[in-house]
Amino acid sequence: MTTSDQPSTASTTPKTDLRHEIVIIGGGNGGISVAARLCRKLRSPDVAIIEPSDKHYYQPLWTLVGGGVFPKERSEHDEASVIPPAAEWIRDTVAEVQPEKNVLVLASGKTVAYEFLVVAPGIQIEWGKIKGLTESIGKEGVCSNYSYDWVDKTWEFIRSFKGGNAVFTQPSNPIKCGGAPQKIAYLADDHFRKAGVRDESNVIFASALPSIFAVKKYADSLTKVVSRKGIDARFGHELTEIRAASKEAVFQDLDTNESVVLPYDMIHVTPPMSAPDFIEKSALADAGGWVDVDKTTLQHVRFPNVFGLGDASNLPTSKTGAAIRKQAPVLAENLLALREQREFTGSYDGYTACPIVTGYGRLIMAEFDYDGTLQESFPFDQSKERRSMYLLKAYGLPPLYWRGIMTGRV
Secondary structure: OOOOOOOOOOOHHHOOOOEEEEEEEEEHHHHHHHHHHHHHOOOOEEEEOOOOOOOOHHHHHHHHHHHHOHHHHHEEEEEHHHHOOOEEOOOOOEEEEEEEOOEEEEEEEEEEEEEEEEEEEEEEEHHOOOOOOHHHHOOOOEEEEOOOHHHHHHHEEEHHHEEEEEEEEEEEOEEEEHHHHHHHHHHHHHHHHOOOHHHHEEEEEEEEEOOOOOOHHHHHHHHHHHHHOOOOEEOOEEEEEEEEOEEEEEEEOOOOOOOEHHHHHEEEEEOOOEOHHHHOOOEEEEOOOOEOOOOHHHHEEEOOEEEEEOOOOOOOOOHHHHHHHHHHHHHHHHHHHHHHOOOOOOOOOOOOOEEEEEOOOOOEEEEEEOOOOEEEOOOOOOOEEHHHHHHHHHHEEEHHHHHHHHOOOO
């Protein structure tokens, strides 16, 4: 976008309760990392972050929490500890976005005017879209790593499993950390073997996707992992219902459109996800409800003073923390360029990374861009399972997140 496309000035904005030059929706990975960068680069930053939560979570750790490696408390920090000191924290929720007026309406009824807006609210978990899931989650073998409230139930049900059907699901729509649904299946398989119950167990990975992974090099390796472990991988199967009373999971076969009923003794559910409701119903959304941004500059395609990144955006790449790490500096640079009436220099190529845990002490580090072209960081074949990459995920990446990404230095 050229410098001729400038946002409306504050003088054209209706009277509001609060007013800031830069407003960031969301105090998660994307929002905080962008805020930290802007606050470091601006001499007198006028940056506000809208975030209702008191806690901030390093969610990539939840796979290992569900696998019994770490307690869930290890993933939790106070939100106040990651808010940049120079930014103002508005502890509220956005109810409505009015980009034509450069105004946000908060759940409290207050309004916030902005000159520049960064949209990073994260993704919304749609528990209610699977019939029976809301009532059964955390009970009688039904679990999910996609919630801090329930992630420890995954390990409880894995370690108490005595045999039968252990089912792991993945929906068809975009989700955060697309590799996570299969990671916990691999960890469960490992534990069942150590516990001596694997011979009495059927491990079923029922995914609505057409294959185990989108990039062939990594898919080939993961297919071998599935085969070696004897996991029953069923693709094109969309979970639609949990029948807790009879311990049955109902799937739609996406090829035949027929219902498939699988009995379960435990089931790990990856629920459907979407952009938050206030995004879906706003002028910021594309036809699918996601924040509609240019995939290279991260600038909104219709509102030039709006930028977006992270899980709520429609960027055609995997929704991972690694992707946000590459998006944040591009967004910050381009926002500052627009503010200073310069040409954009930041460019995002769709880089993402998915550390796929294939067992305790083993991991495949997948790194690629929009085109599926490999963007590997290490001088070896990352499609092979390695202990070093597992140790990096478990012990190297969490401190990098808290001390580097959250401070805008990485």
